[in-house]
Amino acid sequence: MRPRLLALLCVTGSLVSGCGLLPGGHDRHTVTVWLMKDSASQDFLRRFTEDFERTHPDLRLGIRIQQWTGIVDKVRAALRSDAGDTPDVIEVGNTQVPLYVEDGRLADLTLESMRDWGKEDWLRGLAEPGRDGTTQYGVPWYAASRVVIYRKDLFAGAGITDPPKTRAQWLADTEKLNSGGDQGIYLAGQDWYTLAGFVWDEGGELAVRRDYAWHGALDTPAALRGMDFYRRLQALGHGPVDADEEHPPQGGVFAGGEVAQIVAVPGLADSIVRQNPGLKGKLGFFPVPGKAAARPGTVFTGGSDLVVPRNTDDQFAATAVVGALAGAKWDTDLARTMNYVPNKTTLAGAVAGEEGVAAMAAGAAHGRATPNTPEWAAVEADNPIKGYMTRVLRGADPRAEARRAARRITEELTPDLG
DSSP states (O other): OOOOOOEEEOOOSSHHHHTTBOTTSOBOEEEEEEEETTSSOHHHHHHHHHHHHHHOTTEEEEEEEEOSTTHHHHHHHHHHOOSTTOOSEEEEEGGGHHHHHHTTOBOOOHHHHHHTSOGGGBOHHHHGGGEETTEEOOEEEEEEEOEEEEEHHHHHHTTOOSOOOBHHHHHHHHHHHSOTTOBSOOOOTTOHHHHHHHHHHTTOOSEEEETTEEEEOTTSHHHHHHHHHHHHHHTTSOOOTTSOTBTTBHHHHHHTSSBOEEEEOTTHHHHHHHHOGGGTTOEEEEOOOBSSTTSOOOOBEEEEEEEOBTTOSOHHHHHHHHHHHHSHHHHHHHHHHHTOEESBGGGGGGGTTSHHHHHHHHHHTTOBOSOSSTTHHHHHHTOHHHHHHHHHHTTOOHHHHHHHHHHHHHHHHSOOOO
């Protein structure tokens, strides 16, 4: 699908400001904001725009909705452009920020982050990808992460009264559930995002930076322990070892019945119930368990950051928009409206009333992102982690396969400078 502009929203509090004029004939300065499709509802954007323009009478918002397909090339073109119609604020995927930092065309937001925006409370999985060294370029906006979606009726039938809080208990409960024709868990063999959480929980990494270069790290003892836990959990179901969670879509498998658990974002539950209305009221959520009950497991955290291009003609106005969108008032409003995790650990209480989102927020508090390098996109393009997982699940030597995968990751993260 070609990227195209879906909408141009320029909602204002009055007809006068909609014409770009203030009483007395003074022009409002328009701040152009690129947001991604479905990140925020139109009602949220209307309310935010009215409030922002009321409290910033010299500014007007031009919110333009973008498609995710092809967005990297479109943003890069905008960052290089000298035209006057380029965006002043852009929503980008949290793991995309290093791609734009590499181009050297983002504004430094470190001072505002430290002085005004409370960066010490930001979710790590959103904040780290937005930072290069000590310089903050991406400001966390909202997050989403994986939880365990489970069948309450199957848990009750197995005598499990409370969801597990430790990985050891999770294995024991899943083994109980894996009987009588039911799968204890459906976990595809190449669900590498879930594997990453287990690796991080063990103190391992997908890749590490040493001597100004990135190196694959799946062959460390900690990373191997993460893979071993994945192997033991995956065996308690019939997930294909040579496919990821989208082949076939795990939501459809779960909807078919006879599956007790999957690891997914909680929003998938709506799709599951649409496919199988008989599951309405039978689904629950809990955070991916950690090694100890006191702390949920580490999970990959996705979501969005807000960035300001260096070629904006009014950085002050752009940062005012970022500060408002990412501030506590509107960030919690967005989280409640869209069932997201707010950008700060201190705001998690705002979504405590929604079981799935609360479980997601508990995990996101310890969430991580992929290695903070623009070359990571090359790793995912021909992902050696997936092949490594399949070979181990088929019985190959984990250490040998981990070394092979680590070498491949190192090669992708080391561009040919010759």
